[in-house]
Amino acid sequence: MPTWTEYIFYRKTGRYPSPGDVVEVAPDLVGFHDLTGYHVLEVLEHMGKVEVFDNEKVVVAFDHLSPPPNQRAAEIMVYIRRHVKSLGLPHFFDVGGGILHQIILERYAMPGQVIFTADSHGNTAGAVGAFAHGMGATDIAAALKLGKTWLVVPAPFRVDVRGEFPLGVMGKDVALHLLGQFGAEGFNGYSVEVFVERPKVFPMDDRATVANMSTEMGADALMFIPDAVTAEYLKTARGVDYTPPSLEPGYYADKYTVELGRLEPLVAAPHSVDNVKTVREVEGVEVDQVFIGSCTNGRLSDIATAARILKGRRVKTRCIAIPASYEVFKTAMKLGYIDVLTEAGCVVTYGTCGPCLGGHFGVAGPGEVHLTTSNRNFKGRVGHPEAKIYLANPAVAAATAAEGRIADPRPYLKH
Ligand SMILES: CC(C)[C@H](C(=O)O)[C@@H](O)C(=O)O
């Protein structure tokens, strides 16, 4: 029987290719944003004509420098809007719509699809079992023009998830655990397939966090094998009926089991994603700014967790909270989370990558310590190269904001 990866490649190419084979694949969706979109369109211009293979299969969102913090960003947006209009792209999300990857996940991605984005975190859509992969602007331009591109077929790697999440442990800790075990290059050349033994214990938002951080693990893609949670998500988020296929186990190049019950809240300490420690090891480190958001951890349950911890409290450090999309923001507002975060003293907005990449809305200063729920902590990622960046889950982030120093969230979640 095929693996999920082989099944997808079979559907796309009509044969079962072997790892290492070079194949041509037609994408079901292609996405780009403001920062890379400019280059994508420029390359298409150089190719002679700005055209796309199917305007229904293109998703564009302004998220990286949105709303534009400077003149250059504003110029880029004017340029992209002009092309979006002349190409007649219906799936365009201007300033305020949200982060591209979250938009693709909540509105478009389907199990078994192949999705390419001009951004390395397009693999977030692996949460619903899509083979999603980030590429450079030139490759995306070619895929947009031709409706196909080439891929080296990755080797399938099976990850089994057993047990259930202990208090204060989230999808982020699964990602950090894998990074701690396998390192930042650990899954190079692999397509990681995650089988959850008891689907209901692993919600879609947490799946998206793990899929998102497979970029940091070097994976070509990371996909959660579609199950009851996938079907329920597609039904509630989109009204789509989906029946997960029953798969016999295929042949995997390698395997690993995550026992959720053995995990505890983790961080990636400066300056690399695989410098993983338990929160207990770094507890007490003073923090200048906390960021709760990004395509890694800006979903509803992330915001809900932060609100649960910060309810009735005042933050003791700067705290910026950004739901990853307009939809997430609206729901968080209806459920009272935005009020709670605002009362606690967080700066709240929506629809932007914000401080995740040090572009605007909370750039780090020299020597500052930033604790962020996003996915990268290399030097200079959130601004000044002398800033120190810790990655953590939203519960750790909220507890840290409440104390002004890195804190274990578990005491806050006990009642
Ligand atoms: C700007 C973009 C190319 C980049 C990426 O592809 O990942 C960004 O989103 C990031 O997270 O560093």
Ligand code: SF4
């Ligand atoms: S939120 Fe951060 S990681 Fe995600 S796309 Fe934006 S800049 Fe990249």
